[in-house]
Amino acid sequence: MSETSRIVVLPGDGIGPEIVGATKEVLDAIGSFEYTEHLIGGASIDEHGVALTDEVVEACRQSDAVLLGAVGGPKWDEAVANDPTAPRPEQGLLGIRKELGLFANLRPVKPFPALIESSPLKRDRIEGTDLLVVRELTGGIYFGDSGRRDDNGGTAYDECAYSVPEIERITRVAFEAARQRAFGRDAGPRVTSVDKANVLESSRLWRETVKVVAEDYSDVELDHMLVDNTAMQLVSRPADFDVIVTENLFGDILSDEGAMLTGSLGMLPSASTGAEGEPGLFEPVHGSAPDIAGTGSANPLATMLSAAMMLRYGLGNGESADRIESAVDGVLASGLRTPDLFSGAEGESKVGTEEVAAAVLAQLSR
Ligand code: IPM
Ligand code: MG
Numbered sequence: 001m002s003e004t005s006r007i008v009v010l011p012g013d014g015i016g017p018e019i020v021g022a023t024k025e026v027l028d029a030i031g032s033f034e035y036t037e038h039l040i041g042g043a044s045i046d047e048h049g050v051a052l053t054d055e056v057v058e059a060c061r062q063s064d065a066v067l068l069g070a071v072g073g074p075k076w077d078e079a080v081a082n083d084p085t086a087p088r089p090e091q092g093l094l095g096i097r098k099e100l101g102l103f104a105n106l107r108p109v110k111p112f113p114a115l116i117e118s119s120p121l122k123r124d125r126i127e128g129t130d131l132l133v134v135r136e137l138t139g140g141i142y143f144g145d146s147g148r149r150d151d152n153g154g155t156a157y158d159e160c161a162y163s164v165p166e167i168e169r170i171t172r173v174a175f176e177a178a179r180q181r182a183f184g185r186d187a188g189p190r191v192t193s194v195d196k197a198n199v200l201e202s203s204r205l206w207r208e209t210v211k212v213v214a215e216d217y218s219d220v221e222l223d224h225m226l227v228d229n230t231a232m233q234l235v236s237r238p239a240d241f242d243v244i245v246t247e248n249l250f251g252d253i254l255s256d257e258g259a260m261l262t263g264s265l266g267m268l269p270s271a272s273t274g275a276e277g278e279p280g281l282f283e284p285v286h287g288s289a290p291d292i293a294g295t296g297s298a299n300p301l302a303t304m305l306s307a308a309m310m311l312r313y314g315l316g317n318g319e320s321a322d323r324i325e326s327a328v329d330g331v332l333a334s335g336l337r338t339p340d341l342f343s344g345a346e347g348e349s350k351v352g353t354e355e356v357a358a359a360v361l362a363q364l365s366r
Pocket of ligand 1: 093094
């Protein structure tokens with residue numbers, strides 16, 4: 001890569017700074033990056049009293065891409081327990097997604113061959129799994145009207161609303177991704193649209209709209225699946241899925257389920273993108289793991305794989321993305337395992353964040 005890319009780095013809370021630090025070492029080994037680091041989540045609450053400041057939003061807007069660690073922790077949860085109006089770290093993450101218009105969240109689930117034994121599923125179920133969750137990220141129940149009322153002894157409500165344009169644009173992302181994934185592959189592209197159309201009006205509009213968009217993609221096979229059934233099918237026959245497109249909350253839940261198929265939540269990267277040419281945000285699917293923060297044992301691989309997605313989708317450099325992904329493959333094949341991946345099988349050795357980073361760097365320089 002000749003040009004220097006301007007990356008805003010948002011390490012966040014808990015293990016965030018450790019995994020992002022390790023990932024920057026890897027990025028520096030393959031290209032030229034100029035980082036500006038900013039606070040988000042609990043770290044920002046401590047410093048500024050809010051989880052996301054306007055300055056940080058502006059810095060992200062001016063960047064080529066945003067790399068994020070994780071937000072949240074018990075300290076701020078306690079503050080909210082004592083005072084429900086206290087700021088919450090998650091507001092930082094939701095805020096940056098909304099402000100940058102990052103409506104499409106891509107979460108690929110593809111178990112690493114070396115980790116098949118770490119999956120809670122049997123080998124014959126998991127083998128061949130290679131799916132992509134396309135999660136709508138700036139609408140639905142996460143961003144609807146919500147609040148509390150005094151009736152019936154105290155009531156809380158969260159509205160789930162979707163507009164036709166919101167459904168259309170995420171559906172197009174899913175169909176386009178399905179086409180791209182099928183390129184050079186035997187099996188044709190397939191999209192499974194997940195909803196709860198037997199109960200929810202927003203899901204019925206979702207299904208109708210997906211069907212209309214699908215008319216532009218006659219080469220892509222489309223089916224509709226109810227979310228409860230999908231949760232079940234994901235563990236019974238994960239290899240049968242290709243692209244799953246779904247609304248915000250269902251995507252949140254199904255992607256954690258999908259992640260665990262790969263053996264650890266610590267392996268799943270994600271990319272959040274918005275309008276063409278605007279900066280995307282790249283972050284691991286796992287959280288801030290406050291219980292192990294500062295112990296040097298966090299698994300940095302999902303963040304490194306998110307950096308690979310940043311290179312591929314955000315900076316148009318698929319070649320460097322491939323290099324990071326094969327380096328991660330190589331490290332896993334060599335038997336190195338952070339504690340979340342360690343099964344005690346022969347050939348495995350338990351290591352920490354820095355040793356994993358060093359091993360990835362060694363793979364890159366081979
Ligand atoms: C995720 C997380 C976030 C979400 C939380 C931390 C707000 O679970 O990215 O999946 O629900 O979107
Ligand atoms: Mg989640």
